[in-house]
Amino acid sequence: MDETQPLLEIEDLSVVFRSGGFASRRKTRVHAVSNVSLRIAEGETVALVGESGSGKSTIGKAVCGLVPYEGRIRLAGQDLGSFTGRRSTSAARLRQMVFQDPYSSLDPTMPVDEIIAEPLRRLEKMRQAQRQAKVADLLDAVQLPRSFAHRLPAELSGGQRQRVAIARAIAIEPPLVICDEAVSALDVSTQRGVIELLEKLRTERNLAYLFISHDLSVVRSVADRVAVMYFGSLVEEGPTEAVFSDPAHPYTKALLEAAPIPDPRRQRQRTRATVRGELPDPTRPPSGCSFHPRCPSAMEICRTAAPRETTLDSRVAVRCHLHLDPPVGAADEVAERETVGPR
């Protein structure tokens, strides 16, 4: 997308989980993420959207080094795979994470100032006084009163806790923050405040966000670009407004149509092609395009061949046979399989 070197460069990322416990006779491999490529520029917000189980959180975890992966992740010019052993902690300087549930992501026995200072203590050589000053600055930055420094998480509301989690994430000034459903657990009015805070921090500190969320209205208001995930694959990616106003992939369309709009007159007039069914069983992935069993516009070819990625005018990348020209375009591949309908 960008001519200059992107901040985050994910290439052909795959994450495979083994399912079935050690006593289970049926051991299976589950592709949580398959061959995803994604770039984020400095100061850019890219949202990953999709249903639960689509693999969006797994990508966040891979970037954070929390799950083993195949493929390549480069962050600020450095290969994350090279941070092994002792060096692995220093990769934390490059990215930090804000989790969904501020009740379980903060240690209930630690006061707020220690929570925020923890990454500083582990990664920066600082005197105590310096650290305290830094914590005070961070509390200011996330718009919490300095008197909160000695409180315990239990004394804070959900929104305040999330602000503490954000302060902890930006303490060592990483260029990238991964927000995994960071505002999903909050009430709408609190949510707004936290989103505005994230916006403010982004402009002040030139932060980039990988913003993982299932809430499309939140995504629309924060993201520069959106990547839509389905069943471990990227099905569509492009500038937020282009994707929202003119979705190219039937799944994106279905997601947008499924979210009810808070306007009874318009909502009740909308034509809604409800997607039927649920995400397929990951141990038995469907053939061809993984969305075809639920897709309202599935064609014969969708059952047999996975669509390759194409780029549309509005700088949207999409994986769907509807946009491959001609629709039965990947004919060479398909002909070999001898499964296409009558000619």
Add this chain to the structure above:
Amino acid sequence: MLTTAEPAAGVPLFEVDELSVEFRHGNRVRRVVDEVSFQIGPGETLGLVGESGSGKSMTALAIMGLLGRLRFARSSGSVRLAGRELLGSSYRELSAVRGPELAMVFQDPMSSLNPALTIGHQLVETLRRHQKISRRAARERAVEMLKLAEIPAAERRVSAYSHELSGGMRQRVMIALALCCRPKVLIADEPTTALDVTIQAQILDLLRGLQSEFGMAILFITHNLGVVADLCDRVAVMYSGQIVEKAPVLQLFEELAHPYTESLLRSTTGRPRAVRGTAAGAVEHGCRFADRCRYAQEDLCGQEIPLLPRAGTVPHLVRCARTETLELDTVRAIADDENKVGAGDG
């Protein structure tokens, strides 16, 4: 025992009147639900909207008689189903009502289903508790209910455990369980909040379909105004234990009259003015929203404000001292704003 007589003509099917819930902590008493009143007719859906802590779930639990066993909670007022008083009924009386008359669907289906029993077992147990039918007949009814809830392969799923099902399927099972005795009133407490939007749309369609088939009244509790716009006939907005605005759905969105409703709508539709602060605890005097309200005036908003009808033909109640002098942004104004920013509707 309560009799199962049909309601007399003119008596509303379901009526909640000045329902209050008080929590006692030592000597302190906190009113978490404050004189909430509403009626729901057969086939009608009332949306109860509010943020967490506004008292909407407590209202539901009080209606179901599920607070009765908590020592520190006391409910007062009246809950009438077809004219019969439910509040203060004994456990036995309530047990006869819950199921065949009044049923509830909770937010989290995983923790409301019994993980140690099969889906079928739970359905059969419920059916046989309220109806004199054989085990086999109950099992057949159970499968039938699962089919009505659009669960694929119902014959097989009836012997599944809840952990073997997806979130959406579990919620369908919950709905089947709630509706298996054909209740007249269904209370749905955030039934789609834990689900993905695609599954949410399916569950809302399902509820709509079953409602038109069974004609039950639904109290739909949610914080999502989109869901309200989609499903509800009338809406009551709760803030800090009180209903602050109540109106038919179109009226509520297009002629909203309470500043809290405005801010709620603004924060859901994107281009917001954030609501200041967080949801308030109990305020002793005056408007509870005043400290977060952009329009608050000390002299007017400092006194107790009643829920009053607005002028006009449509029943529209508002609890705001300044409502007549305010020009609040309705859903139209907000939509126009959005169009100006170039955010077309998908």
